[in-house]
Amino acid sequence: MNHIIFYFPQDEKLAKKIAKKLNLDLADAIFRRFPDEETYVQINTNVENKNVILICSLKHPDMKLLPIIFFAETVRALGAKSIGLVAPYLAYLRQDTQFKPGEAVNSKIFGTLLSRYIDWLITIDSHLHRHASLSEVYSIPAYNLHTANLIATWIEGNVDQPVLIGPDEESKQWVTGVAKHANIPYILLQKIRHGDREVEISVPQVAKYKKCTPVLVDDIISTARTMIETVRHLNNSGMRPTICIGVHAIFVNSSYQDLLKENIEQVVTCNTIQHPTNKIDVSELLAEQIMKI
Numbered sequence: 376m377n378h379i380i381f382y383f384p385q386d387e388k389l390a391k392k393i394a395k396k397l398n399l400d401l402a403d404a405i406f407r408r409f410p411d412e413e414t415y416v417q418i419n420t421n422v423e424n425k426n427v428i429l430i431c432s433l434k435h436p437d438m439k440l441l442p443i444i445f446f447a448e449t450v451r452a453l454g455a456k457s458i459g460l461v462a463p464y465l466a467y468l469r470q471d472t473q474f475k476p477g478e479a480v481n482s483k484i485f486g487t488l489l490s491r492y493i494d495w496l497i498t499i500d501s502h503l504h505r506h507a508s509l510s511e512v513y514s515i516p517a518y519n520l521h522t523a524n525l526i527a528t529w530i531e532g533n534v535d536q537p538v539l540i541g542p543d544e545e546s547k548q549w550v551t552g553v554a555k556h557a558n559i560p561y562i563l564l565q566k567i568r569h570g571d572r573e574v575e576i577s578v579p580q581v582a583k584y585k586k587c588t589p590v591l592v593d594d595i596i597s598t599a600r601t602m603i604e605t606v607r608h609l610n611n612s613g614m615r616p617t618i619c620i621g622v623h624a625i626f627v628n629s630s631y632q633d634l635l636k637e638n639i640e641q642v643v644t645c646n647t648i649q650h651p652t653n654k655i656d657v658s659e660l661l662a663e664q665i666m667k668i
Contacts, residue, residue, distance in 0.1 A: 377456070378665070379422060381446070382430040383439065389463065389646055390430045392658035397665060402427075406442050416445040423454035428461060428665065429493075434625055434648050436466035440488075447492040457494045459668065461661055463647035464623045465498035468512070471505045486512035497664050499647050499657055500594050500622045504545060518664055522622055522645050523552030525655050529643065530590060531557050534618060538562065538587040542605045546593045549622070553592055560584070564605060581612050588640070589617045596621035596644070599630035606637045616640040624650035 381402045382390035394401050402420035409415055427450050431439055447458050467485035470478070486509075489496070496517040501509060509517035530537050530553070539561035541550035547563055554561040562581065581589075589609050591602055596619070606617045617639045624631075624644035631652075634642060646653035 377424070377426055378428055379420065379425045380428045380430060381418075381420075381450075383432075383442075385434075385649055386430045386432055386463075388649060389432075389658060389661075392656070393430065393461075393662050393665070396658060396662040404446065406446075414441045414445055416442055416449060418446075418449055418453060421453075422450045424456055425454075426457045426459070427455045428459050430461045430463075432464045432648050433462045433466040434464055434623075436485075440485075443489070444492050458492070459495045459497070459665075460489070460493045461497045461665070463499045463645075463657060463661065464625075465496075465501045468502040468506070469504075471503075471512075482506065482512050487514070490514040495668060497661060497668075499645070499660070500549065502545075502594055516668075520657075520660050520664055521552065522655065522657060522660070523549065524556045525645065525657065525660065526592065526620060526622075527553045527556035527559070529655050530559065530620075534588050534590060536587045537590045537618075538581075538584045540564065540589050540591045540605065540609065540617075542591065542593055542601045549594050550592050559590075560587075564608075581609070581614055585613060586615075588615045591617050591619045593620075594622045595625060596623070596634075596642075597625040597627055597630065599626065599634045603634055603637055606634075606639055610638050618643065620644070621652075622647060624648045624652055626650065 379402045380394050380399050381404045405417040407415050467481045470481040473480055490513050495515055499520045500522055501519045506512055509519050537559050539550050539554050539559050541547055541563040550561050591605055602619050609617050619639055619642045621644045642652045643654045644652040645655040645657050
């Protein structure tokens with residue numbers, strides 16, 4: 376493979392796993408900020424005639440967008456044949472329509488901007504809701520991979536008598552995907568959002584699942600309010616302690632600690648964003664897709 380892998384510092388662990396699976400060396404670049412917060416990028420590996428891959432999970436995307444642009448323009452000027460971005464977590468997909476007059480439709484603006492600088496994109500379980508696919512947002516080849524089988528395999532190997540719980544309609548695509556792979560029953564709840572940090576969850580009808588272990592599955596754990604409210608309802612219903620599974624471990628501020636205060640068994644996430652809860656590895660999934668490009 377005439378490929379070379381660069382990575383943001385926060386993604387070093389995942390980058391090393393991918394590079395090992397592809398039998399590639401990791402390239403050297405410096406990403407840092409000057410004291411006045413301006414971005415500095417330096418490429419220290421020869422990229423001439425190489426297919427360059429940058430691994431960068433887009434938690435805190437505003438801090439990473441300019442470095443990505445500076446990186447892409449620099450390696451292209453240094454003779455790179457192509458530039459691909461592996462963003463296991465892809466930001467700016469929630470605001471996919473104008474809910475109120477005057478709002479920016481961030482998903483399309485961000486997608487248009489990023490498409491100018493990279494040649495292809497790989498991500499995992501992007502938060503598509505009103506968009507049917509990433510092709511509606513990005514003008515470059517964009518591959519949206521799925522973790523349902525990885526999550527299902529983890530549940531099969533670690534959970535006794537599981538029943539999947541989806542906290543809202545938006546979680547349906549992940550819950551039903553996992554349920555299908557592992558042949559597990561599932562329940563979908565309803566969520567009413569009163570603000571960024573205030574949610575109301577419907578009371579689940581779980582009488583016939585009292586002896587099961589509830590496994591709460593969602594794509595993104597950010598403020599954790601949805602999971603916390605759902606766990607409280609499940610606890611009040613007399614079920615076993617809940618296992619909380621999220622694909623992307625954003626966990627803003629004290630949200631992880633807040634979730635741990637509830638009566639839960641454990642929190643499990645994929646390593647799309649580095650976090651202590653990472654137990655499901657996506658490196659093979661990403662490496663297989665890279666080999667197809």
